[in-house]
Amino acid sequence: xxxxxxxxxxxxxxxxxxxxxxxxxxxxxxxxxxxxxxxxxxxxxxxxxxxxxxxxxxxxxxxxxxxxxxxxxxxxxxxxxxxxxxxxxxxxxxxxxxxxxxxxxxxxxxxxxxxxxxxxxxxxxxxxxxxxxxxxxxxxxxxxxxxxxxxxxxxxxxxxxxxxxxxxxxxxxxxxxxxxxxxxxxxxxxxxxxxxxxxxxxxxxxxxxxxxxxxxxxxxxxxxxxxxxxxxxxxxxxxxxxxxxxxxxxxxxxxxxxxxxxxxxxxxxxxxxxxxxxxxxxxxxxxxxxxxxxxxxxxxxxxxxxxxxxxxxxxxxxxxxxxxxxxxxxxxxxxxxxxxxxxxxxxxxxxxxxxxxxxxxxxxxxxxxxxxxxxxxxxxxxxxxxxxxxxxxxxxxxxxxxx
Amino acid sequence: xxxxxxxxxxxxxxxxxxxxxxxxxxxxxxxxxxxxxxxxxxxxxxxxxxxxxxxxxxxxxxxxxxxxxxxxxxxxxxxxxxxxxxxxxxxxxxxxxxxxxxxxxxxxxxxxxxxxxxxxxxxxxxxxxxxxxxxxxxxxxxxxxxxxxxxxxxxxxxxxxxxxxxxxxxxxxxxxxxxxxxxxxxxxxxxxxxxxxxxxxxxxxxxxxxxxxxxxxxxxxxxxxxxxxxxxxxxxxxxxxxxxxxxxxxxxxxxxxxxxxxxxxxxxxxxxxxxxxxxxxxxxxxxxxxxxxxxxxxxxxxxxxxxxxxxxxxxxxxxxxxxxxxxxxxxxxxxxxxxxxxxxxxxxxxxxxxxxxxxxxxxxxxxxxx
Numbered sequence: 001x002x003x004x005x006x007x008x009x010x011x012x013x014x015x016x017x018x019x020x021x022x023x024x025x026x027x028x029x030x031x032x033x034x035x036x037x038x039x040x041x042x043x044x045x046x047x048x049x050x051x052x053x054x055x056x057x058x059x060x061x062x063x064x065x066x067x068x069x070x071x072x073x074x075x076x077x078x079x080x081x082x083x084x085x086x087x088x089x090x091x092x093x094x095x096x097x098x099x100x101x102x103x104x105x106x107x108x109x110x111x112x113x114x115x116x117x118x119x120x121x122x123x124x125x126x127x128x129x130x131x132x133x134x135x136x137x138x139x140x141x142x143x144x145x146x147x148x149x150x151x152x153x154x155x156x157x158x159x160x161x162x163x164x165x166x167x168x169x170x171x172x173x174x175x176x177x178x179x180x181x182x183x184x185x186x187x188x189x190x191x192x193x194x195x196x197x198x199x200x201x202x203x204x205x206x207x208x209x210x211x212x213x214x215x216x217x218x219x220x221x222x223x224x225x226x227x228x229x230x231x232x233x234x235x236x237x238x239x240x241x242x243x244x245x246x247x248x249x250x251x252x253x254x255x256x257x258x259x260x261x262x263x264x265x266x267x268x269x270x271x272x273x274x275x276x277x278x279x280x281x282x283x284x285x286x287x288x289x290x291x292x293x294x295x296x297x298x299x300x301x302x303x304x305x306x307x308x309x310x311x312x313x314x315x316x317x318x319x320x321x322x323x324x325x326x327x328x329x330x331x332x333x334x335x336x337x338x339x340x341x342x343x344x345x346x347x348x349x350x351x352x353x354x355x356x357x358x359x360x361x362x363x364x365x366x367x368x369x370x371x372x373x374x375x376x377x378x379x380x381x382x383x384x385x386x387x388x389x390x391x392x393x394x395x396x397x398x399x400x401x402x403x
Numbered sequence: 404x405x406x407x408x409x410x411x412x413x414x415x416x417x418x419x420x421x422x423x424x425x426x427x428x429x430x431x432x433x434x435x436x437x438x439x440x441x442x443x444x445x446x447x448x449x450x451x452x453x454x455x456x457x458x459x460x461x462x463x464x465x466x467x468x469x470x471x472x473x474x475x476x477x478x479x480x481x482x483x484x485x486x487x488x489x490x491x492x493x494x495x496x497x498x499x500x501x502x503x504x505x506x507x508x509x510x511x512x513x514x515x516x517x518x519x520x521x522x523x524x525x526x527x528x529x530x531x532x533x534x535x536x537x538x539x540x541x542x543x544x545x546x547x548x549x550x551x552x553x554x555x556x557x558x559x560x561x562x563x564x565x566x567x568x569x570x571x572x573x574x575x576x577x578x579x580x581x582x583x584x585x586x587x588x589x590x591x592x593x594x595x596x597x598x599x600x601x602x603x604x605x606x607x608x609x610x611x612x613x614x615x616x617x618x619x620x621x622x623x624x625x626x627x628x629x630x631x632x633x634x635x636x637x638x639x640x641x642x643x644x645x646x647x648x649x650x651x652x653x654x655x656x657x658x659x660x661x662x663x664x665x666x667x668x669x670x671x672x673x674x675x676x677x678x679x680x681x682x683x684x685x686x687x688x689x690x691x692x693x694x695x696x697x698x699x700x701x702x703x704x705x706x707x708x709x710x711x712x713x714x715x716x717x718x719x720x721x722x723x724x725x726x727x728x729x730x731x732x733x734x735x736x737x738x739x740x741x742x743x744x745x746x747x748x749x750x751x752x753x754x755x756x757x758x759x760x761x762x763x764x765x766x767x768x769x770x771x772x773x
Contacts, residue, residue, distance in 0.1 A: 013640070026756045034642075035681070035682070036681065036682030037681065037682050037698070072454070075477065076679075078678070118629075258685075260681075263683075268700065269681035270680075270684075271703070275679045276679070278679065280677045280679070282672035282673065282675075283667070283672075284438065284657075284663060284666075284673070284695070285437070285438035285695045285696050285697035285698070286683070286695070286696055286697075287660075287663065287691065287694070287696075288691045288692065288694050288696060289693055290692045290693040291692075294685050294689065295685055295686075295687060295688070295689055295691075296685060296686065296689075297684075298681075298682045298683070298684055299682055299683050299685065299696070300682035300698065301681075301698055304660075309558050309685075314682075315682075373633065403447075
C-alpha cells in the first residue's frame with residue numbers, strides 16, 4: 001500500500017437474486033452467466049478497470065464459492081496487482097462475535113478497516129448485478145466539480161416503469177431535492193442506478209452513525225442516503241443515458257441477453273476501447289456444420305452446431321445436434337440439445353441435457369391464455385428426458401423422465 | 404519420471420523459409436492457425452500439459468510478434484517465480500556474425516541450458532501441429548534406455564528438404580537421410596528430441612569446437628553408432644506445415660470432426676493468448692455452413708468451408724468459400740472470396756471478387772486493402 005489511490009470501489013456482490021429462482025440456487029446473482037461468455041459481475045469489474053480504478057473490494061456472502069473461484073486473483077480484469085487489485089471481502093469473526101452482512105451499508109461498515117488501509121479520498125459503491133458500461137472517472141470528475149458528499153448515478157426510465165425504482169427529484173443543477181422509494185404514483189422518472197460516489201470522509205462518518213442507530217436497517221438507499229440528505233449534505237445526481245439493466249428476474253435476464261442481438265440497443269460489446277473482460281475457457285473456435293442454420297444469434301467458443309439456431313444466445317461448449325432447434329433462448333455453457341429437440345423461449349442452465357424430441361417452452365402466440373406464458377427455465381445439470389415436454393414458465397430443478 | 408525435471412526448448416524460427424508468405428513479418432511460431440491459435444501454442448501446450456514448467460523459446464529473427472503473443476507466459480501458466488517462459492534472443496559472437504543454423508541457435512541457448520537444473524530436455528520446432536502426451540514419449544525413452552529419442556510419423560513426408568527420413572531396426576535409428584519426399588509412405592522425423600540435458604550440452608560444445616554447422620548430419624547422423632538413438636512413433640493427428648499449401652490443407656482438415664477431437668481434447672487443452680472478444684454475432688441473413696468460427700466475428704453474409712479467426716467481419720451479401728481469414732480481416736458487402744488466405748486486418752472492398760483454387764490458395768498479406 002505504498003500509494004494511496006484517489007478512489008477505490010466497493011462492489012456489493014452478496015445478493016442472492018432470489019427472483020432468479022433455480023439459476024441462483026448454487027451461485028450468487030453476480031455470477032449468473034450473461035451474454036454468451038460473461039458473468040454479470042464482469043460489467044462493474046471491467047468498468048472499474050476501464051475507468052482507472054484498480055482497487056476493488058468485492059463483498060460476497062451468498063453462495064460465494066463460484067464467485068470467489070471466478071474472480072480468483074483478478075487476472076482476467078488486470079486486477080492482480082502489487083498495489084491494490086481485487087479483494088474478496090467475506091463476513092468475518094470478531095471479538096464481539098460473528099455477524100453476517102446485515103445489509104448494504106452494514107457490509108461496507110464491516111469493511112471500514114479495508115478502506116482505511118488504502119485511505120482513499122473517494123469511494124465508489126457499486127452493485128454486482130447490473131449490466132451497463134459506465135466511465136466512473138467521469139462521474140468522479142462530476143462529483144469533484146460539484147464538491148458533493150455523495151453523487152448518485154441517475155437514469156431516466158419510462159414513466160410506466162418508474163414505480164419499480166428508487167426515484168430522485170432534482171433541481172436545475174441536478175442537486176437532489178427529494179427521494180422517493182418505489183412510489184405508486186411517481187413524481188419523477190429519474191431512477192437511481194445503484195451506483196454511488198462518496199467522499200470517503202463523509203461516508204465513513206455516516207456509516208458509523210448509521211450503525212449506531214438501532215432503528216436503521218443499514219441499507220444505503222433506505223437509511224444512509226436519506227440520513228445524509230436530511231443532514232443537508234451536498235448530494236447530486238449524475239445523469240447517465242446509456243444502456244443499463246438490472247437483471248433481477250427471469251424475464252429481464254432473458255430480455256437482457258437478447259438485447260445484444262438488437263442493433264437498436266445501445267450496448268456495444270465489440271468496442272475495443274471499453275472491453276468487457278471475463279475469464280475465458282480454453283476452447284477452440286465454434287463449429288457450424290453444413291446441416292446447420294444459424295441466424296441472428298450470438299455464439300461462443302467451443303460450440304458444435306448442426307441444428308437450427310435462431311434469435312438465441314449460446315454460451316461456450318454448447319452442442320446442438322442435427323435436427324434440433326433452438327430459438328428465442330439463452331443456452332448456458334456445456335448444454336447439449338439432442339437431435340429433434342425443440343428449445344424455445346427458454347433459459348437452459350449449465351450442463352443440462354435436452355434429450356431427443358423433448359420440447360422446452362412455448363411461443364407466446366401459441367398460448368391459449370397469454371397470461372400463463374413465461375420463459376421456461378431448466379436448471380443446471382438437469383436432464384430433460386426423450387420426448388418430455390417442459391411447459392412455459394416452468395422452472396425445472398429435477399430430471400424429467402422420458403415420455 | 405518427474406516431468407518438472409524436464410526442460411522445454413522450442414525453436415521458433417525453424418523452417419521459416421518454407422512458409423515465406425506468412426513468415427515475412429513473423430516467426431513460424433507466431434503464424435496464426437486454427438481460428439484462434441499461433442503455431443507455437445500447440446507445442447507450448449503439449450509441454451505445459453505434461454507438467455513441464457520451464458520453457459526456453461529460441462529465436463533467430465522477426466520475433467516481435469512472438470514476444471507480443473507470449474507476453475509473460477500467463478496463458479500457459481508459465482508466468483512463474485520458478486521457471487516459466489524464457490525468450491532466448493539470437494546470440495552472436497565475433498566468430499559468428501549472425502545466427503544461421505540450428506547449431507548456432509542452440510549455442511545461443513547454452514547459458515539458459517547450463518543455468519537450468521532440470522535433468523532432461525525436450526526440443527521441438529513450431530511447424531508441427533499436434534496434441535500429444537509427452538509423458539508417453541518420456542516413458543518410452545526411459546524404457547528403451549536410449550540416449551536420444553526422436554518422435555516420428557509414418558506417412559508421406561512433408562516437402563521439407565532437410566527434414567530427416569529415419570531408418571530403424573527394433574526401434575533404434577540406424578540411418579538418416581534428407582532430400583525431397585518420394586511420395587511413398589516413409590518414416591520421417593517430427594523434430595521432437597528428448598535427451599539428458601548434459602548430453603545436449605556436450606553435443607553442442609563438440610559441434611561448436613569442430614565448426615559443425617549441420618544439426619542433422621553432424622550431430623544426429625554422426626552419433627548414430629556411438630549413441631543409442633531411438634524413434635518413438637506418434638500415431639495421432641500430427642501435421643507438419645511445409646508450405647502455404649500444407650498450411651491451408653492442415654487448417655481445412657480441422658473442419659473434420661475427428662481431427663478437431665484429436666487436436667482439441669478436453670484433457671489437454673490448447674492454450675493461447677486471450678483477446679476478450681465478445682461471442683460471434685450472426686446477423687439476420689447469415690448463412691454459415693461447415694466452418695470454424697472464432698469469437699468476435701460479425702457475420703451477415705454467407706460463409707462456407709472456411710476458418711474465421713477472431714474479429715473477422717463478413718458483410719451483407721458477401722460470400723466466403725474455402726477461405727482462411729485471419730484476425731480482424733474483413734470481406735465487405737457483396738464481395739466474394741474463394742480459396743483465399745487473408746492475413747491479419749486485410750480488407751476486400753465492397754463488390755470485389757478474389758478467387759484462388761483449393762490447390763493454389765491466394766495469399767493476401769497483412770493489412771492489405773483490395
